[in-house]
Amino acid sequence: MTAPIQELRPGRTDGHEPAVRLDAVSKVYGRELLALDQVALSVDRGEFVCLLGASGCGKSTLLNLVAGLDRPTAGEIDTGDARIAMMFQEPALFPWLTVSGNIELALRVTSSGKNTTKKERRARATELLEIVHLGGFGDKRPHELSGGMRQRVALARALAQEADVLLMDEPFGALDAMTRDLLHDELERIWRERELSVLFVTHNVREAVRLGDRVVLLSSRPGKVIEDFPVTLPRPRRTDSAEVAELASTITDRLRQEVLRHAKPATQPAAGAGIEK
Amino acid sequence: MTAPIQELRPGRTDGHEPAVRLDAVSKVYGRELLALDQVALSVDRGEFVCLLGASGCGKSTLLNLVAGLDRPTAGEIDTGDARIAMMFQEPALFPWLTVSGNIELALRVTSSGKNTTKKERRARATELLEIVHLGGFGDKRPHELSGGMRQRVALARALAQEADVLLMDEPFGALDAMTRDLLHDELERIWRERELSVLFVTHNVREAVRLGDRVVLLSSRPGKVIEDFPVTLPRPRRTDSAEVAELASTITDRLRQEVLRHAKPATQPAAGAGIEK
C-alpha cells in the first residue's frame, strides 16, 4: 500500500534501503487483544513520517516494536544497524538525576559522547536545554518541573542521543500552541541537518501536515494502515496556513469516518444511559 | 480584573457567592521560584471557565491550590463547602485496581455512593466507562491501556465523584480530535445536567472556546491573570465552526504575544548554538 505513494514523496532518500521497514507485523496482547494486524510500513532514510490514529489504535505499540522494546507476534521489523532514539508518551525521566543529568546520561552513551569530558557533556546539555526553551532549569529535578517542561526535557534527551531514527510518541501533546510552533521549527531544522528518519505519532492533524513528508493513518482494533497521505507542500510550512488547513481537513474527514465507525456502538448506549443526578 | 467581565458572561449563577474564589493568591516553590503571583480569579456556580497559558506558567499549580492539595504562600482561596473533583495532568490511576475498580472506589466515597451495593457501583462504573468510550475495558488493569485510554478512565473517575466543582488539567491532551469532540459533547451535557462549576486547563484554544463560558489567560513566570475573555457564542458550539475559530485566533494572538515575550531570551542563544553533527 505504501509503495506506489513513495515515488510521489519529496523524500531525500539516498537509495532503496529504507531506514525502518515493517512487514506484515502483528501484535497480540494477552490471549486475544489484536493491537496490530499485518501492518506494513516503511520509513526511508531522512524521511519524516507522521502517524495518526484514534486513541488506543496501536500507535505506541508500533513504536515500541520498532524500537525493539517489544517483540511482534508475527511479521518482521528491519531497522538495519540504525541507532534508534525514542521519546515515550510519558516523559520517563530518571528521578534520581537532575534535568541536566538526564541529558548528560544520554550524551555519555552516544558514540561521539564516549570520549567527551563531563564538562563538555554539561555544556552540550545546556545547549540542548536552551533549544527546548528550558535554559536555566538544568539543576532542577524532574519532579520540580511542570508536565510540559518534563516533556521538553524528554525531547532534549532524545535529541542528545544523536540517533539515525527518531521515534516520537505525541512529543508535543502537553505543550501550548506557541511553544509547540517554536519546537516544530527546531525539530525541522535538526531533522534536516542530521538527515534523521522520523516516525512521529500525534493527534494533531495540522501538526502532522506541518511536519510530515507523509501522513499515515491507522485504523482501530485491530490497528491496520488504512491510508497513506503524501504531503507535497513546500517547506517551511506554517501550521496556520490555508494549505495545511485544507489537507488537514481532508485527512480529518477520513479519520472521522474511521473513528465514528468504531465509536458508534459505544456512544449509542452511553447516550441512552446518561448521567442523572 | 475579572469583576467587570462577569456581568457580560452568560453564566447561570444563582447568586453572588462564587463556587471558587482566589484572592491575591501567590505560590512560591523552594526559595525563589514564584509560580503564581497575586492571582485573583473566581468561578461562579455552574460556570465553565477555561484556563490557558504557556507550558510551565502555573496552571497545574493553581488547580492544586484550589483542590486543597497544596497551600498558597500568600492569599486566600475559598471553595466553601463544595465537593471538589479533579483530573490530574497524569492519569494517576491506582495500579492495584482494575479500571472498573478505580471508578468504583470513587463511587464508594461519594455521599450518594455510601449506601450502594457493590453490584450497583459496578453497574454505574460500566455506564461511566461507556460514556468515555471504554465499554468492555472494565476488567483490564491500567497498565494494559494506552495513554489516551488511561486519561479517559481518569475522566470517568472524576465524573464518578459527583462533585460540585470539577478541576480538569489538560483532560483531553492525549486524545485524537474525534474522540475529543465526542467527549466535549458528553462533558457539556453532564455540566449542564449537574450544574457543575468547571475549571478547565487546556493548551487547545479552540477547545477552550468550544467549552468555556470564559477563557482566562495566564502569563508565565510569574503566573498572573492577564486577560479574561467572555465567550458569548451560543451553545451548542462546534470546534470547527468559524465563530469559534475567530475568537480562538484572537485569543491565540494575545497568547502568542505573551509567550514570545518570554521565549525570546531563550530562543536567541539556542538558534546560535544550534545542533551540529
Place this chain on the structure above:
Amino acid sequence: MISAIVLVLAIWELVVLSGWRPEYVLPGPVAVLADLWNRLGEPEFYEALGVTMRRAITGFAIAVLVGLVVGAAVSRVRPLRAALGSLITGLQTMPSIAWFPLAILFFKLSESAILFVVVLGAAPSIANGLIAGVDYTPPILLRAGHILGLRRLALYRHVILPASLPSFLSGLKQGWAFAWRSLMAGELLVIIAHQASIGEQLDNARELSDSPGLLATMIVILVIGIVVDMCFGAADNALRRRWGLDQRVG
C-alpha cells in the same frame, strides 16, 4: 536448581574426600544425608517439625498483626514517629537472648514466652517494611486518594496500604527470617513437656558435637526457609504481574 544442588554436593564430597579435615569434624554428604534420612524416618522428627512450625506460624501471625498496627500508627502519626520511629530499628537489633529474662518474667515457662521472643524479633521488621512502603508511596496516588475524599483510615486502607504492598511483602520476608531465628533461640528457653522441636534438635546436635546431625538439621532449616521463600515469591510475582511490572525489554 537440581544441578546446583548436585554441584554443591559434589564439591563438598570432594573436599571431604581430600581429607582436609577428619570426618567427625566435616562429615561428607553421604553421612549427612544418611543421618537426615534416618531423621525423616522417625515420627519424632515430624512432631518436632509440627511443633516448631506451629510456633513459627503463630508467632509470625501475631508479629504481622503487631507490625501492621505499629507500622501504620508510626508511619502516619507524626509525634509517634518522632518518639518511636528509630526505636523500632533499635528493638530489631536486640538479640533474642536479651529478651529471655523478660519473657520468663512476663510469661513464666510457657509457650507464650517463646512467642514473645519471636514477636519481638519479627514485628519490628514488618513494621519497618510497612513504614518504608508508606514513605515511598507515590505522592500523585496520595493526591488522587485525597481528591477522592479518602482521609485517614480510608486513605490508609484504599491507597497507602496497597501502594506499600511490595515493600510490606519484603518486610514480611525479612520478618519471617527474624521470627525463625528468634524461634530457634527461643525454643531453648522453654522446654515444654512432650514436645521436641527443631531448635532443640539443632542445639542438641551442637551440644553433642554431632556434626552430621547438625548439618542435617541445617538442611532441614534451609529447606523450610526455601519453601517459605517460594510462597513469598509466588505472592510477589502475582503482585508484579497484576501491577504491570513485568520487566522484559526487547
Place this chain on the structure above:
Amino acid sequence: MISAIVLVLAIWELVVLSGWRPEYVLPGPVAVLADLWNRLGEPEFYEALGVTMRRAITGFAIAVLVGLVVGAAVSRVRPLRAALGSLITGLQTMPSIAWFPLAILFFKLSESAILFVVVLGAAPSIANGLIAGVDYTPPILLRAGHILGLRRLALYRHVILPASLPSFLSGLKQGWAFAWRSLMAGELLVIIAHQASIGEQLDNARELSDSPGLLATMIVILVIGIVVDMCFGAADNALRRRWGLDQRVG
C-alpha cells in the same frame, strides 16, 4: 521523644515499686541507670564499644559488598535466580549458632570467624533488598535506559541500581539488624582474652544473672540501634527529598 522516655521510666519504676517481682529479678530504672552510669565511667566500656563497633562496621561493610554482588548477579541472571533465589532467604533464616562450627573450622578462633557469622547473617538481607528493588524498578525507566543504549552492566549501574536505592536502603537497615544480632552471638564464639565486647558483656550479665547489668547493656544496644537508624533515616529522607517523594498533602 524525651517525654516518651520519661513516661517509660516512670511506668517501669511504678511496676518495680509495686513489688510485683523482687528487685534482683526486675531492677528499677534507678538501679539500672546507676549501673549504666558506672559503666560509662569505666574506660573498659569504651574499649568494648570500640571493639564491637569495629567488628560491626567491618562485618557490615563486607556484607554490603557480598550482598551487592550476589544480589546483582541473582536479580539479573535468570539461571542464577532459579538456582539461588530462594536459597538466599533460606540462608537468612539460619540461626547464627548453626554456623559456629563451620566458622571455627574455616577461621579458627580468629576475629574472621566472628565476621564470617556476621556476613552470613547480614548479606542475605542486603541481597534480598537489592533484588526486591530490582524487581520493582518501573518498566518505563528500564525501557528508557534500553533506548539510551544502556545494556547489562551499564543498564544496571545507571538505571536499575539507582531505581532500587530505596529498597536497597531498607535492605541495608534490615541487614544491619541481622549483622548486629549475629555479632552479639558471634562475640561469644570467639572470646579474645582481655578484649571485652558488648556481646560478651551481655552474655556475662546474663550468665551472672546480673539484671541491672543486663538491662544496662540492653539500653546500650538500643541506643546504638537508634543512632544507626537515625543515620539510615537521614539517608532515606535525603533520597526522598531529591526524588520528590515528599508526601505532604493539603
Place this chain on the structure above:
Amino acid sequence: GGGGGSSGGDTAKTTEVRLGFFPNITHSTALVGVQKGFFAKALGSDTTLKVSTFNAGPAATEAIFSDAIDATYIGPNPAINAWAKSKGEAIKIVAGAASGGVFLVVKPEINSVEDLKGKKIATPQLGNTQDVALRYWLQEKGIKTDTKGGGEVSILPQENAQTLQTFATGDIDGAWVPEPFASRLIQESKGKILLTEADLWPNKQFVITHLIVRQQFLKDHPDLVKKLIEAHVESNAFIQSDPAGAKEAVNAELKELTGKPVAPAVLDSAFGNITFTNDPIASSLVGSADHAQKVGLLDPVDLNGIYDLKILNEVLAAKSQPAVSDK
C-alpha cells in the same frame, strides 16, 4: 593458620600453646594458673601461652576439633561427646581438675524425695552430668521421669543463669546445679540443699572439670603437654595450700575476663564445696556414662582409652605424690 598449630604432625617447632577454659569457678585451676603465671613459667620463654575462653562446652569442642586450640579445661560430658563422636581420635583426658560442688537445691518447703513429686526441677542441659545424675537418682528412688519434661517429676533443662531467675520467681521448685549457682540459689533465693551429689559417689568424689588435649598435639609435643601439666599440678597445689590467695587470684582473673568479680560470700561457699584435684576420678566418668545409658540418654560408648595419664603420673612422681588411676 595463626600461631603455628601443627595439624600436619611434622616436627615444626611450636612456639605457641593454645589453651582454653571457661571463666567459671569450677575452672579455677586454669584461672589461678593464668593469673599467677604458672603456665607461662612452665612453658618457658620460647613458648608463648595463648588462652581462649569459652562460654560453654560445644564451642570448646569445636575449637579442639578444628585445630584452633591444643588443650582445654572442660566438663565430663563434652569430653565424652568429643571422644564418642570422633571415635576416639580427637582428644585425650590428661588430668583431672575439680570434683564435687553439685547440689540439688530446692524450695524450703520440700523436705524429702516424696515432696518432689509433681514439682519442676531444673538441670543445666539435657543429657549432661547433672541431668543424668538427677534422672538416675530419681529412677533409683522409683520416680518416673522422661526426657521431655513429663513424668512424676518434671525435669526442665535450662541454662543455669535462667535457673537463677526461674527459681527466684517460683517457676521451678528446685535445681540440680553446680557451683557457683548452687550457692547463689541458696544465698539469693532462700533455697536449701536437699542433696549433695557427692554423697551418691564412692569417696564422695566425682569429676566436674578436667584437662583434655588434642591427640595430635599430644603425639607431636609431649614435652609441651608435660609442661602444661606441670603448671596444672602447681596451680592445684597452690589452691590447696593457699585457698585465700587462690580465691583472690580467681576473682582477679574473673574480673579481667568478665568485668565482674563473684560476690565474696558466693566465692567462699563455692570454693568450700569444690575439691581441686589432679585425679580425674575415672570411675565417676565411667559411672556417669553408664547412668546416662540407663536413663536412655546415651548410646553405648566405649570409653576405653579416653585417658592418657602417663605424663600426669610422671609429673606427680617427680613431686613424689601418689599416682592417679584411669580406672
